[in-house]
Amino acid sequence: MNLGQVDLNLLVVLDALLREQNVTRAAERLHMSQPATSTALARLRKVLGDPLLVKHGRYLQLTPRAEALVDPVRDVLATIEQSIVKPPGFDPAHDRRTFGVIASDYVGMMLIRPLLGRIGGLAPNLSLELAQISGHFLRLLERDEIDLAILPESLAEGERLGDCASVPVLADRFVGAVWRGHPLAGGSLPAAALAEHPYLAFAPPDGFSLIEEDLDKAGISRRVEATAISFVTMPFLLAGTGLVTIIPERLGRQVADAAGIVLLEPEFEIRAVRESAYWHSRRNSDPGHRWLREQLVAVVG
Incomplete structure (x- = not known):
């Protein structure tokens, strides 16, 4: 390979193709036309002596050589970006x-x-x-x-x-929540209440729910009547219902009046909420x- 044939713009295109594994999406990421991106891919294939992207059914997938290039190309571009392209300082009042x-x-x-x-x-x-x-x-x-x-x-x-x-950026704890007209309002939340009353479960798209995992480990059964993918919407689903749910306390306190809910102290343990950046x-x-x-x-x- 002749290093003189590889300019920085070609490496930027290669990085986008390795990330997207799709010529159209890579072109959109780079604000280039699809024909120009296809031309750059052809140049890269010639320079590197490898097809880089090959058809697999309806989609493209990386060749082994391309897979091996993902991290090195990203490292090279990141180093250039951090060391050369970005200004040495940052003025929040003026910099974009x-x-x-x-x-x-x-x-x-x-x-x-x-x-x-x-x-x-x-x-x-x-x-x-x-x-x-x-x-x-x-x-x-x-x-x-x-x-x-x-x-x-x-x-x-x-x-x-x-x-x-x-x-670390956020610490919180989980508490029970019900509509303020619920029979449990004003008391605590025993484990048995999750089976006795209809339960609103937290079911995020990634499938990981700290609450449900801890309840399962503790052997606490629930009568699940509804699921929600968003903590923020859960308090607003309770008004006028017999639903019981579990939400972060700080969120509950912030929206309690607007959502018409009351918070309940759980009589069982759930791990605390700890988030980091x-x-x-x-x-x-x-x-x-x-x-x-x-x-x-x-x-x-």
Whole structure:
């Protein structure tokens, strides 16, 4: 391979193709036309002596050579971006910057909303691109494709996050919740009530529910009548019903009046809510990223 044949723009296209495994989506990511992206792919195949993307049914998949290039290409571009492209400092009052953040709607309400209120007056040209937690969060962190991922620590435990740094940002506990006209209103929440009354379960798209996992381990049966994928919507589903549910306490206290609910002290144990912000350690020295982390910690404080 002649190194002179590989320019930086070609590496950027290669990175997009390796990420998307789709020429059209790679072109959209790069704001290029599809023919131009296809031409770049043809050049890359010639330079690297490998097809890189091959048809597998209706889709394209990476060749073994392409799989082996994913991390090295990402590392090279990230190093260029962090060391050369980005300015050496960050002036929040004037610099323009967009940060990608993964977080649940619960974190959005408890942390991101006050964060936006804080940075709005300090950094008028800064924006956040928010995305929900998905099963791809680990890959996004490993490949340094996201600025921050705010995750339950129990979800991140055991994952390969060796190249990531983190800081705790949210602690909460779970409590019961019912409509204020419910027979249980004004009392506590015994374990038996989850089987005696219709139960609203938390069932997020990723399938991981700390609450349901702990209830299963404790052998507490539930009469599930409905499920919800969002903590934020759960309190608002209770009014006028006999439903019983379990939600984070801070969220419950914030929306209790608007949702017409009361909170109940559970008579059984559920692990506390602990969330941390994770990012690739390559961004530790990025002044803009460091400034954003400082604002997040200030909101937590």
